[in-house]
Amino acid sequence: MTTITPRRDAVLVRRPGPEELDPVRTHRRRRALELSLAAAVPLALLLLWQLAATQGWIDDRVYPAPSTILADGWDRAAAGDLWPDVWATLKRVLAGYALGTAAGYALGLLMGSLPLVRAAFEPLLDALYVVPKLALLPVFLNMFGLGEGPQVALVAATVFFFVWISTMSAVIAVPSGHRDAGRVFGASPWQMFRHVLLPASLPSVLVGARIAAGVAVLVIVASEQIAATNGLGHLIFDSRALFQNDVMFVGIVCVAVLGVLFSELVRLAGRLLTPWAPKDRGRGQS
Amino acid sequence: MTRRTCGVAVVAVAALLASAACSSPYSDTSGAKAGTGTRTIGPVEGCGKSSWTDPADLAPDRAPARCEPLAPSAQPLARKRKITIATGTLSAEYVAPLEAAVDKGEFKAEGLDVTLKVLPTPDALPLLAKGDIDALWAAPEAAVMNGIKGGFDIKWVAGNFSPGPGSKSGLWVRTKEGETAARVEMAGRTLGTMIGKGSVIAYPMQKALARHHGGLDEIQYRQLGSADVLTALQNGGVDSAWLLDPVWRKVDGKPGYAFLGGQPAGEPLGGLLYGPTLLHDDVDAGVALLRAYIRTVNTFFVSDYKKDAAFVAYLSKLLKIDKAVLEATPSLRMDWEIRKGTTTRLQAAYRAQGATQGSAVPVSRTVDRTLYEEAVGHVP
Numbered sequence: 150m151t152t153i154t155p156r157r158d159a160v161l162v163r164r165p166g167p168e169e170l171d172p173v174r175t176h177r178r179r180r181a182l183e184l185s186l187a188a189a190v191p192l193a194l195l196l197l198w199q200l201a202a203t204q205g206w207i208d209d210r211v212y213p214a215p216s217t218i219l220a221d222g223w224d225r226a227a228a229g230d231l232w233p234d235v236w237a238t239l240k241r242v243l244a245g246y247a248l249g250t251a252a253g254y255a256l257g258l259l260m261g262s263l264p265l266v267r268a269a270f271e272p273l274l275d276a277l278y279v280v281p282k283l284a285l286l287p288v289f290l291n292m293f294g295l296g297e298g299p300q301v302a303l304v305a306a307t308v309f310f311f312v313w314i315s316t317m318s319a320v321i322a323v324p325s326g327h328r329d330a331g332r333v334f335g336a337s338p339w340q341m342f343r344h345v346l347l348p349a350s351l352p353s354v355l356v357g358a359r360i361a362a363g364v365a366v367l368v369i370v371a372s373e374q375i376a377a378t379n380g381l382g383h384l385i386f387d388s389r390a391l392f393q394n395d396v397m398f399v400g401i402v403c404v405a406v407l408g409v410l411f412s413e414l415v416r417l418a419g420r421l422l423t424p425w426a427p428k429d430r431g432r433g434q435s
Numbered sequence: 436m437t438r439r440t441c442g443v444a445v446v447a448v449a450a451l452l453a454s455a456a457c458s459s460p461y462s463d464t465s466g467a468k469a470g471t472g473t474r475t476i477g478p479v480e481g482c483g484k485s486s487w488t489d490p491a492d493l494a495p496d497r498a499p500a501r502c503e504p505l506a507p508s509a510q511p512l513a514r515k516r517k518i519t520i521a522t523g524t525l526s527a528e529y530v531a532p533l534e535a536a537v538d539k540g541e542f543k544a545e546g547l548d549v550t551l552k553v554l555p556t557p558d559a560l561p562l563l564a565k566g567d568i569d570a571l572w573a574a575p576e577a578a579v580m581n582g583i584k585g586g587f588d589i590k591w592v593a594g595n596f597s598p599g600p601g602s603k604s605g606l607w608v609r610t611k612e613g614e615t616a617a618r619v620e621m622a623g624r625t626l627g628t629m630i631g632k633g634s635v636i637a638y639p640m641q642k643a644l645a646r647h648h649g650g651l652d653e654i655q656y657r658q659l660g661s662a663d664v665l666t667a668l669q670n671g672g673v674d675s676a677w678l679l680d681p682v683w684r685k686v687d688g689k690p691g692y693a694f695l696g697g698q699p700a701g702e703p704l705g706g707l708l709y710g711p712t713l714l715h716d717d718v719d720a721g722v723a724l725l726r727a728y729i730r731t732v733n734t735f736f737v738s739d740y741k742k743d744a745a746f747v748a749y750l751s752k753l754l755k756i757d758k759a760v761l762e763a764t765p766s767l768r769m770d771w772e773i774r775k776g777t778t779t780r781l782q783a784a785y786r787a788q789g790a791t792q793g794s795a796v797p798v799s800r801t802v803d804r805t806l807y808e809e810a811v812g813h814v815p
Contacts, residue, residue: 211561211583295657295672380658390557390579391633392585392788 155247215397222399226423235403237380238373241297242365245304249365250358253309257354258346259318267317274313282307283371290376300372300380307368308361315357317351355419362415366408381407474718474805479812481506481733486811490775492805494767496698499597499770500811502733507726507810512546516720518706519550521559528680528767529595529705533572534753536731545723563589563710565729570724571715574705575778575801577633584644584796588711590803592739593725594703594773599739599765603683605697606643608675609668616693621649627664633790635704636677640737641784643698647651668692683762702774704781714803726810729771736769771807777801 168175190315201207202214209217225231256274260267282303289299289306323346331345373382385400419426479486482502522530533551534543536606542549549729552568557578562568564587573579575591583589599603605627608619621644630636641651657673665685668676675695678686698704713721741747741762751758782795808815 208561208565210564210587212580290663337782376658387632390578390631392557392560392581403498 153309159348164323171420211394213398217395217400218402221357221395222402225396225399231399231403233367234379234381234400235407237377238369238382238407238430240365241286241326241373241380242304242407244306245301245369246362246365248301249305249308249361250312252305253312253357254316254354255311257313258320258342258350260313261317261320261350262346274310278310278314283375286372286375295376299376300369303372304365304369308365311357311361311364314352316354319353320346322353323349348423348425352419352423355423355426357414359412359419362412363408366411370404375425410415454792457796461474464615473532474510474809476809476814479507479810481508482811482813484756487808488772490773493699493774493776497701499701499768501737502729502811504734505730506733507730507812509541509544509730510723510726511544512554512719512723512766513812515546515548516717516723517548517550518542518567518570518713518720518724519552520570520572521552521554521563521568522556523553525551525553528750528754528756528761531754532574532595532728532731532736532769533751535735535750536727538753539731539735541727541731542724545727547603547720547723547727549724553807558783560587560589563587563708566710566712566716569710569720571710572706573708575708575781576635577734577785577788579708580778580782580785580791580796582643583800584791584793588714589708590714591706591773591801592714592721592803592806593728593771595706596767596769597701597703597769598698600700600766601695601765602680602697603685603687604678604680604764606640606675607668607678607686608681608693608695609671610691612692614693616695619647619693619695621647621657621675621695622653624649624674625655627659627667627676629659629661629664629679630677631658632656632788636698637697637784637788637790638704638781639698640677641787642699647695647743651784652789653784681760682809684763701768701770703772703776704777706771706773708796709803718806720810721806725771729807729810732769732771736767739766741766764789765781773802 197208198212199215200215202209202212213221222231256270258272285306286299286303289302293299293302311340327349328341331341336344369380370382370385374386375382376382381400381404385397385404388394388396388400440593450618479502485498486500486502488497490498520533522533524530525534537549537551554562554568556571556573556576559568559573560578560582563571564582571589571686572595575614576594577593577594579589608621608624610616610619614620626640628636635740644654654675655665659667659673661679664673664676665678665682667781668678668686683694687694707725709721713724742786747758747761750756751761751804778801779795782791785791786795805815
């Protein structure tokens with residue numbers, strides 16, 4: 150038997166990097182860089198847009214400069230012209246979202262827990278899932294008339310499917326060992342739901358709910374174009390028809406902000422409601 | 436890195452601020468060129484005194500300007516021109532003169548190769564202003580006025596039609612107990628229309644509402660699909676509706692419905708809009724296009740053109756509209772002229788509707804009658 154002693158100059162020596170030497174400072178610097186990038190890229194694009202509009206590289210009558218859009222948005226907000234439309238859209242989104250989430254969660258739980266219910270409803274719901282929800286608007290118009298009903302129903306129908314699918318798959322995916330443990334401890338159906346199914350499924354449900362939040366805003370904007378007399382969608386398409394492009398862009402910016410805020414709120418609610426879930430790191434967070 | 440980034444950002448902002456001082460070349464191109472002011476106008480055979488009427492004449496029974504059939508005769512351009520005209524639809528009776536002119540070769544006779552392109556007005560406006568399309572068969576809607584106000588060089592150069600006698604296309608209402616067509620309270624009522632805010636119907640609507648204690652700002656609009664307007668009126672979804680040809684026939688004469696008014700007789704509210712190409716760069720082609728259009732009206736759409744069953748059958752095929760639908764309504768009164776003050780009255784209605792803001796665009800920036808006047812040989 151021979152023993153080989155490695156040559157000293159062949160040994161790989163790794164010196165501690167900044168991450169090991171000062172992890173807190175490194176993390177802080179990395180975070181600052183990420184935040185700077187997140188702010189700088191949109192800002193750079195806005196500056197480029199502004200430059201293009203003022204230099205005439207693009208037609209500022211068709212694509213108004215960001216400064217024009219900002220000024221117009223500010224004026225409309227200060228005059229109180231913008232808020233009724235924002236509020237109208239928000240009301241529809243919130244009402245439809247609440248209804249769709251509640252219905253989707255309830256049916257998802259039922260179908261995830263009871264195979265017979267799943268067998269009864271899944272083919273039908275799968276078929277309805279692929280129907281573009283906007284195509285249902287005429288049906289909702291006939292059912293609910295010309296008021297808020299069709300808009301709320303459309304958002305609810307859209308949200309329902311996202312929450313239903315994520316809930317059902319999350320409940321199905323709950324390991325059988327968790328259920329067995331519940332049964333061993335003599336859990337009642339309510340206790341099984343409260344202590345096993347809910348904590349196990351909620352993280353996935355909230356992911357579905359967060360996707361649905363963005364889609365809800367998307368759908369309501371399209372729907373308000375067709376059958377509403379107010380709201381941000383109506384503002385966008387009305388101003389487009391009247392060739393008021395600055396107002397149209399104000400509406401688009403408001404929709405983007407509303408969508409981001411709503412989605413972030415749902416994400417925040419998810420973090421608070423499911424502290425046990427793996428941390429949702431979100432966009433570019435170290 | 437931070438310092439370098441800050442430096443780049445400062446330079447970018449400085450460049451931006453410096454650039455902001457320079458105005459965009461797009462900012463205002465209206466009235467930038469000489470236009471049609473210096474052209475020689477001579478008499479045109481077949482177009483006598485009756486080929487022009489005073490724009491100030493707003494009488495509802497005014498006979499529209501007419502030349503003899505086949506006049507004004509074609510004056511082929513030395514070089515063939517390709518012309519693109521945008522229109523919101525090809526299946527409407529008011530587009531018939533344009534489609535007939537293409538079909539009968541009237542544009543070709545002038546040396547024009549005309550293509551009709553279906554495009555909604557808001558989409559067509561920037562293209563018209565840029566010269567990507569040459570003309571727009573539409574109306575001086577609020578979108579057009581906003582575009583002109585924003586610096587687009589677009590003008591209304593010819594009319595299209597006014598409703599024929601007997602037409603009841605317009606504002607219909609479901610009457611409440613004790614109400615008659617002469618006395619209906621319109622304030623606070625809902626109105627269904629497939630035509631959105633800022634359309635030229637705002638003007639006749641304003642007139643009709645004013646007669647019935649209402650205003651454009653006192654009614655609630657419901658924009659509905661073409662198939663839904665009548666249904667909504669009949670089932671009580673809306674109190675009133677703007678019914679187009681031939682939909683109004685369904686409620687005409689039925690108890691519980693009243694016609695409050697439509698487009699003013701003798702006053703066209705739409706027609707041809709030209710962009711800078713035909714207004715300034717190629718006025719010869721602009722006049723030739725109007726000459727062909729006017730000749731088509733004089734030859735085929737003289738007065739009650741629907742009396743001729745063969746011609747109705749031709750129109751039905753051309754426009755892809757059912758013959759019975761065409762026969763259900765009176766002939767339109769085709770009219771290439773533009774009345775005095777129409778754009779001012781339209782803009783007043785748009786403002787009342789909230790579709791435009793600020794002062795009205797002056798007529799000098801919205802209307803140019805010189806091209807059709809040249810086509811019929813009228814010297815202003």
